Amino acid sequence: MLCEVLNTDMTPHESNTRAALAEVAGRYAAQESIFGIEQEYTFFDGTRPLGFPVNGFPAPQGGYYCGVGIDEIHGRPIVEAHLENCLKAGLGISGINAEVMPGQWEFQVGPLAPLEVSDQLWVARWLLYRTAEDFNVSATLDPKPVKGDWNGAGAHTNFSTKAMREGYAAIITACEALGEGSKPLDHVKNYGAGIDERLTGLHETAPWDEYSYGVSDRGASVRIPWQVEQDQKGYIEDRRPNANVDPYVVTRLIVDTCCEALEKAGQV
Numbered sequence: 001m002l003c004e005v006l007n008t009d010m011t012p013h014e015s016n017t018r019a020a021l022a023e024v025a026g027r028y029a030a031q032e033s034i035f036g037i038e039q040e041y042t043f044f045d046g047t048r049p050l051g052f053p054v055n056g057f058p059a060p061q062g063g064y065y066c067g068v069g070i071d072e073i074h075g076r077p078i079v080e081a082h083l084e085n086c087l088k089a090g091l092g093i094s095g096i097n098a099e100v101m102p103g104q105w106e107f108q109v110g111p112l113a114p115l116e117v118s119d120q121l122w123v124a125r126w127l128l129y130r131t132a133e134d135f136n137v138s139a140t141l142d143p144k145p146v147k148g149d150w151n152g153a154g155a156h157t158n159f160s161t162k163a164m165r166e167g168y169a170a171i172i173t174a175c176e177a178l179g180e181g182s183k184p185l186d187h188v189k190n191y192g193a194g195i196d197e198r199l200t201g202l203h204e205t206a207p208w209d210e211y212s213y214g215v216s217d218r219g220a221s222v223r224i225p226w227q228v229e230q231d232q233k234g235y236i237e238d239r240r241p242n243a244n245v246d247p248y249v250v251t252r253l254i255v256d257t258c259c260e261a262l263e264k265a266g267q268v
Contacts, residue, residue: 002119020249021115021251025114025251028256028263033259034235035112035117035159036094036108036117036157037108037109039108039121039155040154041243042139042145044138044145051074051103052103064099064104065097065099073098075103078132081135082127082128083096093108109124118247118248143193144198150203151203153243154239155192156237156238159174161262161268165234168228170262170265175222175236177260178211178221179222187238190246190249190253191240191245191249192243195240204219215228221238221240222239222240224236238250
């Protein structure tokens with residue numbers, strides 16, 4: 001059971017970020033926002049990532065991503081048990097994959113409306129931690145669990161509105177809106193703790209203090225998938241959110257920024 005936190009007078013508690021999302025999502029409900037969030041995370045065996053040797057480091061990253069074989073993949077039984085638990089709970093989990101660093105994985109929730117995707121991601125995170133317990137392993141949403149030449153962990157946030165799913169002009173409007181004025185820093189500072197450790201401009205990230213968007217560009221702040229440009233409609237991927245981001249906050253910020261811009265442009 002997932003519950004909102006309220007004060008004794010039944011008003012939202014100051015920590016209740018869901019209530020703020022509900023207000024914004026309701027205001028722009030006619031635009032039919034949809035999200036898909038890619039939740040990366042890392043398994044730890046004691047003080048080291050699952051699959052890391054007791055002394056030193058494993059081979060450099062490269063073959064681990066979507067890999068197969070016990071020499072490269074660590075924790076698959078936990079991942080599949082978590083997937084099964086999410087499906088049994090009725091969550092809209094749409095995929096799993098091994099990530100770039102050993103012991104690092106990802107699951108995706110969505111496509112769903114803002115409140116639904118946030119609620120379900122929160123429950124899926126709880127199930128991840130609880131499932132890992134049964135295997136004597138811990139899971140972490142630390143955005144940079146291993147310093148150095150290793151990928152961090154993010155929560156890439158895919159977003160579209162009805163207008164974006166029907167035309168490319170609305171996609172460009174949304175990308176431009178995310179880069180206007182103080183918006184980039186307003187978003188980044190709310191995209192999870194330790195954002196500057198992960199968004200360095202390396203390891204498939206853009207620098208935390210620079211905004212960019214591009215087609216099929218994993219080094220941009222916001223990526224327009226190649227197929228979206230070909231089809232001239234679809235969605236965008238904000239690659240900046242950390243693995244530890246509050247889903248109610250990231251969805252609220254994106255809806256507020258993009259839907260306001262689309263409304264002003266008459267692209268609804």
